[in-house]
Amino acid sequence: MDAFLLQVLNGLDKGSAYALIALGLTLIFGTLGVVNFAHGALFMIGAFCAVTLQRILNISTVTLDPTKTNFLGNPLQVRTPLVETWFGEAAGQALINWSVPLAILFAIPIMLLIGYVMERGLIRHFYKRPHADQILVTFGLAIVLQEIVKAFYGANPIPTPAPDIFTGSFDFGVLIGFAENVIIYPYWRLVYFAFSALIIGMVFAFLQFTTFGMVVRAGMADRETVGLLGINIDRRFTLMFGVAAAVAGLAGVMYTPINPPNYHWGMDFLVLSFVVVVVGGMGSLPGAVLAGFLLGILESFASTTWATTTIPGINQIIIYLVAIVILLARPRGLMGRKGVMEE
């Protein structure tokens, strides 16, 4: 039982990332009818927003301290980050320490802008083109974005730590009556899960309870009629593209402390997220979220020693196997709607 719970918890963080990316993919697909192969790249760019903010906050002035020497005997260089000189030492250090959560604020406008530019500049011209062309052009865009990031930040993973408050683990087992240190869970992963649940809730609430969201849902169901009613549906869909980009970007920002980001993150997550979307059912938002968590948890179960010794390498292929079975048994996916992306 304890091992079971532990694996469920372990699967949650990866599952959250899958769910957030798949949610954005489905949003774009449902509103604009475009298959966005560059969505993984948006996730990656979000992660690098966090890296960028960390670097900005760490811009320092260098002064020589003659009283101390380094190991070569030269005067020690003391780096004082500018924020520390501006806001005082304690506040400055707190700012640097909290760079990842702060990057959320930094990333939202950037991702909205990137999404807006991408839709208006490129994707818009591909609505009338076949799906194959949409796939190809966004695939090309994914390569370009990834290479640009690589040119700026290099090919190595860049560590971006979480605030000190969140280091260490939370003893989850004690809460529900297990012995100490049986079910422990890193604080940051708990934060990540809560954060993604919040984002998912916000997206759904936005679509469900606002007039804007209602129009968007109506447009997803029948774009032409909504247009005939005199509503500029294209503008709203453009905004939804921006929202989807922001969701992917935020997923990336918060994922950086779990795993140091590097430039090919995008594609690593993209393939899996597509599988998630297919399993959840193309065009179904709840399906994408459900499948994201399910597959994340499944993957964590497949990574246990027991599973990998029984079937070596099962952790690498479990998601694909599930996808194949689902597609053969339930071609529409878990919660797919009728008539979406069928012949």
Place this chain on the structure above:
Amino acid sequence: MFGLDKADTRTFLFVIAITLLAPFILNPFPTDSALAQFNGGYPDLMQRFMIFGIFAVGFNILFGLTGYLSFGHAAFLGVGSYAAVWMFKLLSFNIIPAIALSILVTGLFSLAIGYICLRRSGIYFSILTLAFAQMSFAMAYSVLSNPSFNLTNGETGLQVYASDPQYLKGSGPDITHLFGLEMNATKTLEVGAWAFQFNTGFYVCAFFMIVAFYIAMRIFRSPFGLMLRAIKTNQTRLNYTGLNSRPYTLAAFVISGMYAGLAGGLLAAMDPLAGAERMQWTASGEVVLMTILGGAGTLIGPLLGAGFIKYFENIFSKINDNVLHTWFSLMPESIENFLVTIIHPFVGKGWHLTLGLMFMLIVIFLPGGLVDGGTRIWNKITGRNRTSPDVVASPKPAE
């Protein structure tokens, strides 16, 4: 001739001539001149032209004719390479059994994958093939290289060691050969300032490429090829006529998989190495790009695209800042430095950025590829309205 009509015979003879004379055509600049870096006529690159030509021609049979966009063809290339290297390890360095096995194995492999993936069409198909290719990549990288069952040798890549059995080797040569003809044997012909290289491996590849091209041509002109085009044009209508289209698409998938296997086998035959990186999604994307760049659905397009990409990959990767500085050395220093800074991200290690940009530009502005562009320019010049017989007006993929 060869069961082809007049225009096709002309195309075929043209391809043969270009291929056989490639060592001359690709070597237009004297060896010592500054432009020699643009020469493409050395064995390694010419072999790659042929091998990726085969790969793209095969991919075109699936994508160009049926409109099914596979994003996992690199997996077949990788499987072909692994099969060939295993033949080298077990039998001898003779390339014939190696290539035979790689075609056979990829044929079976693509039959299994195609059987599952072709249950869906449109983007589902693309995603499924991509997932399969990534799965194969992950497996080749980790699972299939555990000590008790080492099929792929993981990160190091599969290669032939002196301790391998090689049961049929006897006193045969220690490098890949065709009944004694060594693949890396090169004869150099020096004419004035030029040096032309004739490489056995290249001509072996060229032979396979010509055969593969001929078969592709016959498929294009056959009733089977017509059926595949019908699938691309309107699969629903085809189904309503009471025809089951799946055997046809499956056959096209397997054929194009076998082409990829042949290409993989030849890659291993030229250099007996096989690594998992050959199966990565970027490799799949590259063959898609080759086909689109040349012109999907045309006969000669994929060959052009493969040659174009491989040539520029090679040239662009070679250019570094020093080369750039020598190019622009005539200009004032500030402009020179400025130009070098501008171009720097796109050359050398930045080749992939150029590739991605090219990918986007081609899809946006020239979806018909080079062949289509050429036809349009030709029409402008001659004022005639000639459409290539292979380019179907406003192609639509199967969905």
